[in-house]
Amino acid sequence: MITESALIQSLRAIAAHPAARNLDDDCAVLEFGAETLIITHDAMAAGIHFLPGQDPADIAWKLVASNLSDLAAKGAEPLGVLLGYQLGGDDARFVAGLREVLDHYQVPLLGGDTIGATGAQVLGLTALGRATHRPVPSRGGGQAGDGLWLTGPLGAAMLGFEALQAGTGDSLAYRRPQALLAQGQALAPLVTAIMDVSDGLLLDASRLARASGVTLAITSAAVPIATPEDRRDEALRWGDDYQLLFTLPADTAPPCPAQRIGDVLEQGGEPLLLDGVAPLGKLGYEHG
C-alpha cells in the first residue's frame, strides 16, 4: 500500500487542470460562464474524523460546516452541496442534523447518492460556491512585509472534544463548528493569502508559508486562545476550530474582528518561526 501523501502526489501528477494541484487541501477554482465556480470535496470516516457513538446529527453538521469553511476561505457564497451517504447507525438523526446545518447556512441539498456497505461508515460531501471576488484568493499570495492575522481563538474545539470523550460537559465548538462565510467574503478583496485552520495553526501556517514562498513568524502570546494559558502550545496545534488565517498588507486593517499574530518575512531556512525559532514536534493533524 502506498502512503496517503504518496497517493496524493500521484493524483496531483495526473491532474490535467491546475486546480488539482490543490487536491486534498484546498478548493478547485473553475471559470464557468461569466462566473467563477469554487468546488470542494471532503470525505470523513467513523473512528478517524468522528467518534464512534457520536451523535450523527453532529457528524452531519461538521461534514457540511467543514466543507463550507473551505468555501469561506475562498470568499465564496455557497450554492449547494451533494452528499455521498453510507447507511450507518441512526440515519434519521443524521438527516435531522443535515436539515439543521443546511437551514442554518441557507444552503440547498442539490443531490447525491446513498449506499449500503459494511465496515466503518464513510461519508462524502461536495460543496459548490460562487466566487464573490476575483481573482479568488489562495494560500499562495503572502508577501514579505504583510501582517499575519487570525479571526478568532483556538482550542475551543480541543476542549469540546475532551469534554465529549470524558462525558463531562457539552460544547458546541467541537460538535457544531462554524464556517466563517461572511468573514471570508469581507476578507477576499483585501487579503494577499488566506486559508481556514482545520488541521492546527502551526501546520496550516507552514502550508501557507510554503504556498506563498515566505517565512511566517508567529508570536505565540499574540495568538488568541480559548484554553487556559498552560495549554497554549496544544491549542496552537489542534484543528477543528475553522478560524481563518490570512495575510494583509501592512497598511490594511481587517474588515472583521481579527488578531494580528505575526509577520510575513522573506523566505528563510524555515517556513515557520514561533517566537523566533522553528517549532518542534507535531505541528497539527497530518494526513497520511
Add this chain to the structure above:
Amino acid sequence: MITESALIQSLRAIAAHPAARNLDDDCAVLEFGAETLIITHDAMAAGIHFLPGQDPADIAWKLVASNLSDLAAKGAEPLGVLLGYQLGGDDARFVAGLREVLDHYQVPLLGGDTIGATGAQVLGLTALGRATHRPVPSRGGGQAGDGLWLTGPLGAAMLGFEALQAGTGDSLAYRRPQALLAQGQALAPLVTAIMDVSDGLLLDASRLARASGVTLAITSAAVPIATPEDRRDEALRWGDDYQLLFTLPADTAPPCPAQRIGDVLEQGGEPLLLDGVAPLGKLGYEHG
C-alpha cells in the same frame, strides 16, 4: 436503521432545491452565470458495486465512466471530476486506471480528498458538466405518441461480469463501460425524455415512465441484445451497459445509431408494459 429508500425520501424532503428531487438517481441542474451546470455524485463500495479482488484500475474506470454517463444523459460536456478516495488495496493500480479513463474522456481531475479507514473500501466521485442544450432534458418529458428508443445492445456487461467471476474470459463491457457523451449531446435538442440505463432496462424504463406520467410499452423482440436469445429476459433486467434510453416525437429520426424498442402511451394502470403485460419479478438492480 431506516431503509435506503426511506432515507432517500427523508433527504429529498429536506432538499430546498428542486434539483434534489433527483437525489440518488439523477443529476442536479444549476443555473450559474450565463450557463447551466450539471452535477452528479455517485458512491461505490467494495463487495456491492465492485468485486473484491477486481483490478483497481477497472474500478477507477467504472467510477468515472458511470458518472460521465449521468452527464451524457443530460447532453452535458464534462468539465471535471472530484474524487473521494479511501485508501485500499493497490492504490497505484487505481491511480493508473484513473489516469487512463480521464485521458480517454479528456476530463480533468479537479480535486478531492483521500482518507484512510478500515472496512470495505468506499469511493465517491463528483462529476461536473456544462449543458450543451437548454432546456436540459430530463426523464420527465415523454409524451404519448412518442417512440421509445435505445442506443445499443444490452447484456454485454452481464456476460462480462460472469466471465470475470468464472475466470473464463475477458470482456471490456463490464470492466470498462463507455459513457455515451457524443450521443447524449446529439440527442439533447431532440428528445422529450432521456436517461442512461444503469440499473436494468425494465427498472429504468419504469422510472422514466413515472417521471413522465406515461405508460411505456416495450416490444421485447425489438430490444437489441448482446446475449444469446435464451437470455433475452435477463439482459432486459441487467444494468451496467450504460446505453441511453430516450423518447422522440413520432416524426423525429434519431441523430445517432439507435433502435426503436417501443411506444409511449397515455398513462394507464401500469408504468410499463412488456409485450402488452406488466413484467413480473425483479425489474433490475434496486437500491435499498
